[in-house]
Amino acid sequence: MTLSIEELAKHCDASIENGNSSVSIESAADIKNAQPGQVTVLSDKKYQKYLADCQATACFISKALLDKGAPENLILLICEDPEISFLKAVTLLHPAPEISRQISDKADISDNAELGSSLHIGPFASIGQHSQIGDHSEIHANVHVGNHVKIGKHCKIYPNAVIYDNTVIGDHVTIHSGAVIAADGFGYKFRNNQHIKVPHVGNVVIDDYVEIGANTCIDRGALGATRIGAGSKIDNLVQLGHNNNVGRNVIICGQSGISGSVTIEDGAILAGSSGIADHVTIGQQAVVMARSGVSQDVKPGTQVWGFPAKDRKTAWKELAALSKLPELIKAFKILQKQVEGLAEKK
């Protein structure tokens, strides 16, 4: 998609600082790689050093970052929030391709499924008994939707995702390929030298505007639901165990593992490869830093690090101290001898 500078400025909340507003922009790129014909963005001081050599035709920029020398021929698009303006530009310049809105005759749809309008159902998708798919939703190739599943409107379920029976999914939910929603949780009772499976008769309930990454697993509740609140975003290869209760706008980064019966309150962030033990509560807006393992409740608004995770600053102090420990041990031995010497002199 090609747009003029004028159109870009208009649709992306920017004003043109200098340059010809009829110049064409064809695509978007980051400030290091942008070429003539492209628009880029400068939203962070640490990239300001790239501005002088920027090859782009135009650049979204905030007034605060303007002072340092941009190339003369770079058209500046002044805006309040360059990240968001640029994001809008990317979306306009690189529109998502229209997909054919049709129901493949190679899909397997049960007679009593309730299908909305304007659906896309890909080849080899299967939709079970008594399941509902809301208007404008996309069920891509090889997706399996179980029985008694409810999927809302404007959802996108990418190829080879699996949604087990009784799952409830809101509107505008995106589920990437290979994600498995509502398989049994992992629970056994050991009796007479065998593991007896705990039946998992609960389900998974996913609220509006949730996005779930590729090959992520969200287990069904044993009794009751595993819940993901509205607007929460879950990355790839995450394990979310049975009966977890994830709040609204929570961020869970790749390869994190959340055991079971965990509460993650609104706006909390779990960085990559973090882990949470059973029955723990992560407070509102709390941050679990990357690769941390949490075994106790985390207070709202705090940041924890390490394993077992503790207050970030405390953990870092310990880490800094540890790096001094080999020297300390040497110094201690010297001091011991010195004290020995003093004692002998007595």
Next chain:
Amino acid sequence: MTLSIEELAKHCDASIENGNSSVSIESAADIKNAQPGQVTVLSDKKYQKYLADCQATACFISKALLDKGAPENLILLICEDPEISFLKAVTLLHPAPEISRQISDKADISDNAELGSSLHIGPFASIGQHSQIGDHSEIHANVHVGNHVKIGKHCKIYPNAVIYDNTVIGDHVTIHSGAVIAADGFGYKFRNNQHIKVPHVGNVVIDDYVEIGANTCIDRGALGATRIGAGSKIDNLVQLGHNNNVGRNVIICGQSGISGSVTIEDGAILAGSSGIADHVTIGQQAVVMARSGVSQDVKPGTQVWGFPAKDRKTAWKELAALSKLPELIKAFKILQKQVEGLAEKK
């Protein structure tokens, strides 16, 4: 499914302490969330505090936990093993739905596959050359079963699981969606600036009553088999490398990674996100605690923690000591000065 208190007591090894044995129970719930019409369980002292306000109609409970005040109208179901009695009740009240026992005409089954009786084969499942599926097994939608695979009786292979060639699976095995059984192990020899692939001509052998979680990967042996012993249970997103030998009744929790040629003896437990290095042996009943990385053999019956994992108590002592280290460094400097002072006075 609705059952009377009398039926529940009879089928779940309980006796009715008080209350009307003809009252109906419709479903099961945990003690915090149970409502009238539901049965719950009290099996652990730490939940005893919820008993007084319990809204359930009935509660499985052991005599040992009886003394503290249950609500007058709560029907008590006295039993030896409340967890197991409740588990039976859940299974009775929430029976797994009958699936249609039929072979979809949308599946792709090779001419020479040997199919048992009472099978379910879902749409878009494919079954390769010379493979066998035992009686009463379920091969769900989009499952791929390779060539020369043997699957026993009463197995459940959930949608989109993949079973590569030559895999051997016993009876009553459950494999969840997205699990990949018997892909090539990860092995290369570096020669002349390229990685030469080690051929993987072994297979995977899974014994009876094994359960394998969603998106878990079990690699085939390079030579010989990767083995999973009877009754072992493996959670989601686990990586089990080539030529591992997993014993009976082993528990491997989510996101654990077992490199290759590892022996895990009977009854060992690997908690979540644990990792085991090549060629290590984990002894019988040993426990590898969560997020631990094991690089040496673990003795039977012991518990290890941390990375590199060591005896749990030793590791915790070190951890406790580490938390005192920043103060120790300060105190050491003071002591140094003090000793300096004493030395000068001499």
Next chain:
Amino acid sequence: MTLSIEELAKHCDASIENGNSSVSIESAADIKNAQPGQVTVLSDKKYQKYLADCQATACFISKALLDKGAPENLILLICEDPEISFLKAVTLLHPAPEISRQISDKADISDNAELGSSLHIGPFASIGQHSQIGDHSEIHANVHVGNHVKIGKHCKIYPNAVIYDNTVIGDHVTIHSGAVIAADGFGYKFRNNQHIKVPHVGNVVIDDYVEIGANTCIDRGALGATRIGAGSKIDNLVQLGHNNNVGRNVIICGQSGISGSVTIEDGAILAGSSGIADHVTIGQQAVVMARSGVSQDVKPGTQVWGFPAKDRKTAWKELAALSKLPELIKAFKILQKQVEGLAEKK
């Protein structure tokens, strides 16, 4: 496949030390498990102890390892590089089964896809608009290939892998089951109490001779490509985030996680469950040891360990020191008292 000793020696760059060159070999096994009729290998001193009791009919061995007593009836195949000779023998004795080279009439192939010759396309595979598949490539059952995808020659895409739109794949690339190539990266901007998705309009570019493990996820670039260089090998359940740039002949072991905009230079090795933070560079031939978390650039040729990862030797010194810390704390208290005593005596 059965071969005579003479044939084996000839095809596997070995000379026969003793024994009858017409004896038949039927299969290959490791030195501990090999039986009569099998060939094995001794390539590492630490397995030399198994030589005396070796039951194999023949053994690839280097001259350097010859001195210690092999059984009299063991035919020795002397060679320069026993690992590679044995690898060739395994490939000859256990040839990969021929797959039917045909395009299943149960696949769904768009009208405008460009298909090479000698293809295998399995049942329920789907190939999108304007996509190309090169000669001799295999697209197995239930694989989904999106629109505008280019796949080179001699590629193997195993069942249930998913390749999103616009991916570019070279020749001789292997992708195992459940891998998801080019799903959206994980990026949001938080504004007005909601996470706004960063559009991902880039793609994934995979060069020749790359192998990608089961259930691994490689995200598309936000702008521009996520790249995997020629000859690189990626294990199972790896997360490779948006805009990473992986060089040639890189090794990434199972369950590793690479955030985003990371550069991994040629020949680097990431051991199992390692993690790399955003924007980090891992230098040529550098080694990130197992379960390490890297938050800063790693210099070429160095080895790092721990979290946050540091020079291996430094990290191990700290670890060794930590194990002495509980004793140090006790000794410190004693020393403190001693000094107190000395001070009082003054």
